[in-house]
Amino acid sequence: MSNILKINDLEKTYTSGSKKLTVISNITFEVETGSVFSIVGPSGSGKTTLLGLCAGLDYPSSGTIELCGTPLQDLNEDERAALRNKEVGFIFQNFQLLPTLTALENVIVPLELQGEKKAAQFGIALLEKVGLGDRLHHYPSQLSGGEQQRVALARAFSNKPSILFADEPTGNLDEETGEKVIQLLFDLNKEAGTTLVMITHDLDLANRTQQILRLKGGKITSNEKTSTI
């Protein structure tokens, strides 16, 4: 099986005045296409920085990233945006819906960016699939946290991404709602055959993925396959 994400000797250092702060270093790993991959580690271990770099949201200080067969270092900001639009989906801890757009409008933004003419039709189908068929024209502020995350899920899958990055997808939800959202995420992911890269604190959740990358102090402490199918 080919690898959809290849990370080689990645390092990210922030400079503040004369001080340098290395957030992650010596990071090398690969993610198999279609797999469910989790990154775990304590707060400040560099998980979010790593996710940002993998998705092309940030630039590494050194090292290379190959996403969907494209070396990110060769792309400018807009080319990266276009790649994300075509290949990548996102789910964030705090949902990150556009507050001025309705649920349906939020879901169809990636499709519309692709120039898809039947965006609304797809969007409605997706929202119905996540159980929000009756909330199409509600604004994020009119939805509960769980509902907002379900809209985010629908948006993440709307452009039929090859890879999905999820940053603590249940971090802002209660246990029961979180479990429902995770189940929905796994179901949608399985149905679409998308690669899922997920950051989580929750080891139980991580154990439900196929591979766990452990980070501590910005370095990989382990990268193991789990027994989960």
Add this chain to the structure above:
Amino acid sequence: MSKINSKANFQWLLKMAWRDGKASLSRLLLFMASIILGIAAVVSIQLFSDNLKQNIKQQSKALMGADFIIDSKEAPSKKAQAIIDSLGADASEVNFVSMAAFPKNNGTKLVKVRAIEGDFPFYGNIATTPENAGETYQNLGGALVDATLLLQYDIKPGDSIKIGELTIPITGALKSIPGSTAISSSVAPLVLIPFRFLEETDLLQLGSRKEYQYFFRAPEMDLEGLSKRINPILDAENADLDTHTSTSQRLGRRYDNVSRFLNLVAFIALLLGCIGIASSVHIYIKEKLQSVAILKCLGASRKQTFLIYLLQIISIGFVGGLIGSAIGTALQYAFPYILQDFLPFDVAISISIWPIILGVSLGVFMSVLFALLPLLGTWYVSPLEVLRGSGDPLQKPKKARMAVLIVILLFIYLFSYWILKDALHGLIFTAGIFITSAIMAGISQVFIKWIKKYFPSSWGYTKRQSLLNLFRPNNQTMVLVLAIGLGTFLISTLYFTKDILLAKTSIENKKSDANIILLDVQSEQENALLETFKSKGLDVIDNIPIITMRVERIRGKSANTISNDSTARRMKGIFNREFRVTYRDALVETEEILEGKWTGQFVKGNPIYISITDNVAKDANLKVGDAVTFNIQGVVMETVVGSIRKVDWSSMKINFNILFPTGVLEKAPQFNVMSAYVPSKEGSAAFQRDLVQQYPNITILDLRQVFTIVEDILDKISWIINFMAFFSILTGFIVLIGSVRNSKYQRIKESVLLRTLGAKSKQILEITALEYVYLGILGSLTGILLSLIGSQLLATFLFKEPFVPSAIPFLVFLPAITFLVVLIGLSNMKSVLKSPPLEVLRKEVS
């Protein structure tokens, strides 16, 4: 990778701009409101100027009443008369200023008498009550008297008027006549009489200033050719030919100056609105940056995200421009009423498309230009913000910011240049706007730094918190100070300027300052008049002999022998002029010798040393020692420039351009000017009545009345300026409301938090009120102080007058503006104070 670039088209960008915009509609509407009034002001002035030009062009003949006029300040010479006769004048007039009396109630008034012969005007009409009086007064042998004057003196058609020795019935009230405005006839209202009665007035004597006018009807004539051919000949004969086209062009230029000034005031209102836009968009975009990051995360390019918000700004600029243009179009109908006293005709309003295009283009262009700086933030925001949310992700690209600032200044310069049609004036205006804004912005920054440095830690909590609010993140202290300050600056400057101008005309109740001037006192009347003064217990302050003369030669050269360059043209003006000259042995307090030596007494055997003013020296290109030959009513007299002196013309004294020493002119035909102080208004009126009865030829200038008229004119002018300033002030308040509203969400969060922690309504109210009190005082005080400096500069360099600032701006404007600011600020807090914290948070913040 370019192949996989987004395929979303322009339609999607429009859709996104609309989707996002409709959720923020109330704020976008507020941005729009900031520029609407500025656009309305610019469009209304532009439309009105266009209409005025059109009207002047169309009504040019009716404005003059003839195709062309030949006029002269004296009875035409033989040569001039021959030209007039050969051209065949269709009507003529002699006009002069004189006292008129109303026998019905013994009222007296200085008037301008126009003795008309013939069927003038040929174009346009004399508007009168009764309507046909303009056509019948010649045949009926009656006078037409200014309608306002009749009202003031309670005189009606049918009553009579006495001018000199002539008493004539009034056949109509004169409302308007071609070539005259309400303002131009306010000092000396018009009285029209048939020419055949002129002799009977017995007023055409020595010293009286008269003007002879000859009106021609020649619709087919090549007026330009005629003017070119005849004017040089007439010039030499002290006469002048004016065609209706040249007169209307001159009139057009005069009103052009007025509309330029009004345009600048309108432009300031627009700029103020743009500052409001820049500030509101700054906060707006800052709040949108997270959405921009999300869009970029989802695959939108920098250009797309930038365009979404740019489209919103273009739309509000476009709609704002449209609404502004519509209001401006409606407003121009108000201008004929506002300017009616200054217009010599009725302005027919028509709507042209050009100012409306200008309004819409200005709306779009200025909104974009001033929103560009904050908009650039969307370009530089990183999609990583979605994960990080650092709070202030707005990058400040120095080069781009600098470029935008330069474009803004360049635009202001080009626009003001377009209005003023003068590169230097445009530059001064731009620099003025820049410096004033920079000072205000600087003061607000210094104030904040000063508070930070010397923070009054001992103050109570509410006072401290309100001070802290001035430099909270996203504070709008600078913008509010700028908006309040500029508005106050405008109002105060107008007020102070009016003060300076009126100070010139105020009469102090001092016996040493004359308030009545008697002109054209004949030599044989002098003693009798002095007796009259004495019998009334009045002191004559000045009794000055006046001799009229013309310059015949300068340095031995006559008008005909000097070349035709620009200096010579100015010199020809000197030759064409009749000088009123006096003689005395000493200088007066309003005079100061600049060059040469003052000679007060003529010494036999020596040349006659005269003293001339610096203005005459400049115009006639004269230096000390130059020979000047005068023609004193037929007698030629050689003199030498002995000294050049400066005269304070602004003083209410009788001043002269040319001064002779004593011992030369005593025997020359002369008349006198006398001045005196008459204590009461009523006493003055009675005294004038007596004088007019006894000495009908004497012209009396009642300075009290003149000052009242000047004050009235200034009031009218300031009303127009105030009307235009109103746009700036109202825009300032809209910007203020916008700024207050922009910080509403943050304030509400803070206030709700305070409420949750147990703060009472009174405390929250106090914190907010105090913050706006600080802002109101800082803004308005800065504005008043800057206007004080500006007015001082105006007083020193433009009006050359001492400036004693009035306390009104400090006592009235400052508290009133601060109160308004506080009121607008507190209006925001109603929902916080009346509702439970959680409800407010859900409603306002979510």
